[in-house]
Amino acid sequence: xxxxxxxxxxxxxxxxxxxFMSYFSRLAWxxxxxxxxxxxxxxxxxxxxxxxFIGYVVVQVPAGIISDRVSPxxxxxxxxxxxxxxxxxxxxxxxxxxxxxxxLFMGLSAGWIYPATVKLLTINFTGPELPVAMGYYSIAxxxxxxxxxxxxxxxxxxxxxxxxxxxxALTSIIIASLYVPINVRGxxx
Numbered sequence: 001x002x003x004x005x006x007x008x009x010x011x012x013x014x015x016x017x018x019x020f021m022s023y024f025s026r027l028a029w030x031x032x033x034x035x036x037x038x039x040x041x042x043x044x045x046x047x048x049x050x051x052x053f054i055g056y057v058v059v060q061v062p063a064g065i066i067s068d069r070v071s072p073x074x075x076x077x078x079x080x081x082x083x084x085x086x087x088x089x090x091x092x093x094x095x096x097x098x099x100x101x102x103x104l105f106m107g108l109s110a111g112w113i114y115p116a117t118v119k120l121l122t123i124n125f126t127g128p129e130l131p132v133a134m135g136y137y138s139i140a141x142x143x144x145x146x147x148x149x150x151x152x153x154x155x156x157x158x159x160x161x162x163x164x165x166x167x168x169a170l171t172s173i174i175i176a177s178l179y180v181p182i183n184v185r186g187x188x189x
Contacts (some may be wrong), residue, residue, distance in 0.1 A: 004132075011124050012136050014178045015117040018076050020140040021172050022113035025083055025106055026052060027148040029090075032164045035156035044096050048103045055107025063115040072123070073179050075116040080176035082109030084169040091165030120182075 004012070029048050033040050040048070067075050086109055090102035117137070125133040155164050 004129075008124070008129075008133070011120065011182065012133050014175065014182070015076075015120050016137045016140040017175045017178070018080060018113050018117050019137065020144045021080065021083060021168065021175060022110035023141050023144040024148055025087060025110050025168055025172075026056070027145060028087075028152060028164055028168060029103065031148060031152040032156060032161045035153075035161035037161070038093065038096055038099060040096060040099075044099075047096075048099055051100055051104040052107035052110075055104045055109075056111035057107075059108055059111035060115060063112040064119070067112075067116040067119040072116040072120040073182050075112055076120065077176045077179045079109050079112035079116065080172045083113075084172035084176070085109075087165045087169040087172065091162040091169065 029045070029052070033045050033048070063075065083106060086102050086105040090099060090106065093099040093102055118134075121133050121137060122130065152164050155167065
């Protein structure tokens with residue numbers, strides 16, 4: 001992050017954290033389902049994944065269009081709150097049907113984050129700064145894969161599978177709150 005101002009680092013960091021959570025939430029069920037007291041079958045696991053990705057894919061284009069018209073700050077914040085609520089519901093699910101609904105809404109929420117965070121970065125960075133910012137931002141994707149595999153089994157073993165989703169919910173709320181000091185144009189208030 002050589003040459004970046006504190007504000008630049010903050011914007012890249014918050015955008016990256018948001019992208020991290022959208023991807024981390026995608027990966028969670030693949031690890032957590034093995035520990036779940038719901039005892040999902042292979043078919044039920046597939047349905048959970050499919051519902052997440054149906055929601056995720058459906059909102060990609062509208063997310064880009066709306067992020068162009070409305071501040072990406074608001075789109076991301078609302079998406080993270082939706083991700084928090086749906087993750088919490090996933091954590092309290094007592095049947096696979098509830099897990100299905102939570103997974104669909106988790107995908108619908110997470111799907112807005114990538115287009116909106118990319119828009120946030122393009123507002124804040126231009127010229128040679130943009131590819132550098134995008135480079136740092138893109139680290140969030142593989143990092144989420146590594147950390148999901150490194151942390152979720154331990155969380156499930158020590159705290160129980162439901163806590164994986166509670167932690168995702170809490171982290172999503174914390175990241176959403178980090179958007180408060182960013183104004184509509186991505187500058188500080």
